[in-house]
Each structure stands twice: as structure tokens, then as C-alpha cells.
Amino acid sequence: MDVERERTFSPGGGPATIKDSERAITSFSDLLESRGYRATFFVVPDAARDLATVLTDLAHRGHEIGLHFHANSWNGNYTLDRVLPIGAQPAGVQREWLSAAKKLFVDALGFPPRCFRGGYFSANPSLYEALMDLEINCGSTTLPGRHSKRLHTFWKHAPPAAHRIERAGPKTDGKNQFIEVPVTSKQNWLGFLAKDGDVRLERLTSIDQLFDAATYSLARQRKMDAPVKHLCFLTHNTYDYGDGNSPMKCKRLILETLLDRLPEMADRIGFTPCPGTVPGIANALEKCNNIKSACE
Numbered sequence: 001m002d003v004e005r006e007r008t009f010s011p012g013g014g015p016a017t018i019k020d021s022e023r024a025i026t027s028f029s030d031l032l033e034s035r036g037y038r039a040t041f042f043v044v045p046d047a048a049r050d051l052a053t054v055l056t057d058l059a060h061r062g063h064e065i066g067l068h069f070h071a072n073s074w075n076g077n078y079t080l081d082r083v084l085p086i087g088a089q090p091a092g093v094q095r096e097w098l099s100a101a102k103k104l105f106v107d108a109l110g111f112p113p114r115c116f117r118g119g120y121f122s123a124n125p126s127l128y129e130a131l132m133d134l135e136i137n138c139g140s141t142t143l144p145g146r147h148s149k150r151l152h153t154f155w156k157h158a159p160p161a162a163h164r165i166e167r168a169g170p171k172t173d174g175k176n177q178f179i180e181v182p183v184t185s186k187q188n189w190l191g192f193l194a195k196d197g198d199v200r201l202e203r204l205t206s207i208d209q210l211f212d213a214a215t216y217s218l219a220r221q222r223k224m225d226a227p228v229k230h231l232c233f234l235t236h237n238t239y240d241y242g243d244g245n246s247p248m249k250c251k252r253l254i255l256e257t258l259l260d261r262l263p264e265m266a267d268r269i270g271f272t273p274c275p276g277t278v279p280g281i282a283n284a285l286e287k288c289n290n291i292k293s294a295c296e
């Protein structure tokens with residue numbers, strides 16, 4: 001789940017109030033926990049400050065709290081007319097913003113983020129270098145097929161499987177790789193998102209649309225002989241996953257159906273789901289070292 005600031009401070013969208021944000025987060029995590037899963041929350045630093053108690057409690061319960069970053073909602077940037085996404089910013093600005101964002105996150109929560117997702121899935125090589133220097137060595141920064149100059153997101157033909165991104169510049173004493181865990185999507189033959197291929201939970205018209213993308217993604221990962229095969233579904237802190245007794249749209253039914261029918265859907269194509277967070281999947285890939293995953 002991407003956790004944004006309130007709508008007033010987040011031009012790309014966000015919950016109306018901090019209370020709504022809390023409700024979205026806790027109803028989502030409660031539903032996942034009831035089925036034995038843990039979520040990965042990508043949280044913009046200002047929201048980490050506003051939701052510190054809820055997020056530290058979730059971290060204690062095994063959920064992962066990572067860093068999310070929107071250039072146009074960072075600090076006072078929401079007042080500016082046009083702020084380019086993080087992947088389009090000069091390397092020095094990326095480094096300065098991400099380092100200040102990490103500090104705000106750590107000051108609020110008391111632990112550093114281990115994983116990252118850029119707003120709009122915007123990224124470029126210097127962004128990964130800055131993340132590695134900040135000891136953030138994994139994330140979910142790609143939506144395979146999403147390709148937009150305006151959003152500075154270029155994922156035409158991007159692979160659906162977890163993979164390593166090596167440091168482009170000179171190697172350092174620290175870690176020189178970032179493990180990427182892409183969001184599940186469906187691409188057309190040109191490598192772009194297929195019609196209805198962006199299967200974020202709030203956009204779905206049916207569960208079949210989601211399972212179609214999941215089946216497609218796993219088949220491609222199997223064909224690529226990916227050591228770890230995964231599914232990663234996206235949503236935002238602007239939806240109610242509880243009883244629907246709130247001003248937000250309720251998306252509980254679609255998530256419940258997903259969780260209840262996923263084992264059967266996976267079994268049909270020869271997989272057994274193992275719950276995992278983004279760093280959990282990254283660790284599995286690191287351990288695999290090109291040996292086939294025990295998860296298949």
C-alpha cells in the first residue's frame with residue numbers, strides 16, 4: 001500500500017484526513033493479518049510523522065514500513081505549480097531530498113526504511129545510486145508496461161520478475177546492488193501496459209482481471225526461469241478495507257476474494273503461495289543465488 005499525505009498536501013491524490021488514512025491502513029493490515037499475510041507500506045515521510053504510532057505498531061506486528069517519495073508532495077512543494085517527478089530531478093537534488101526524507105522517517109519511527117517506491121514509479125540510474133548510498137537496497141519501483149514521459153516512468157518491456165539493479169557508477173565499499181520487486185501487471189506484445197493491465201486493487205472491475213494479470217505474470221516469470229517468482233499487488237491509503245462505515249470507498253470484497261481464491265488460482269498453474277514482504281522477496285532472491293526457488 002502506498003501511503004500518501006492528506007489530499008491538501010498531495011496533488012497526486014491522498015486521503016481527506018489523517019483519520020481516514022489511519023482507517024485505510026489499519027483495515028487493510030487487519031484483513032491481511034486475518035489470512036496470515038503481512039503488508040509492505042510505502043510511506044511518504046510527512047505521513048510517517050503524522051502516523052508514527054500506527055506505523056510503529058504495524059512494524060512490531062511484522063508489516064514492513066518502507067519509504068515512498070513524491071517530489072510534488074515533499075515538504076512545501078505541493079504549493080508549487082510544476083514539480084518534476086523524482087526520476088527527472090538532477091542527481092544532487094535526488095540525493096538531498098532522499099537523505100532529508102530518510103531522516104524525517106527515522107526521526108518519526110525510530111528505524112530506517114529498508115525498501116523504497118518512487119511516486120508514479122518514477123526512477124532513473126542516479127536515483128538507485130542515491131538509494132544504495134542511503135543503505136536502501138531493495139524496493140518496488142517498477143510497474144512493468146507503464147511508460148509516460150510526463151510522469152518520467154519508462155517501464156516498457158520491464159521484466160515482471162524480481163531482479164538485481166547494479167550500481168551504474170563507480171563501485172563503493174557498501175552494497176552495489178538494489179533488488180527490485182516489480183508490481184504485478186499485464187503487458188501487451190509491444191511491452192506497454194495491456195488494456196486493463198494496471199491491476200491496482202481500487203481499479204479492478206472483476207477478480208478475473210486480477211487473476212488474468214497474475215497468471216500472465218507468473219507464466220512469464222517461469223519462462224524467464226526467474227529464481228523467485230512473486231506477485232505484488234498495489235493499493236493506496238484512500239480506501240476502506242473494513243466494514244465500509246466511512247466516507248471512503250470500500251474495497252474489502254475485492255481483497256477478501258483475492259486472499260480467499262489465490263491459493264486455488266495458484267495451484268491451478270502449479271504454484272503454492274508463500275506470504276512475503278518486499279524485503280522478504282529481495283532476501284529470498286539474494287539467498288537463491290541463481291538456485292531455483294524452494295517457493296515454486
Ligand SMILES: [Zn+2]
Pocket residue numbers: 002004068070118119120
Ligand atoms: Zn504515491
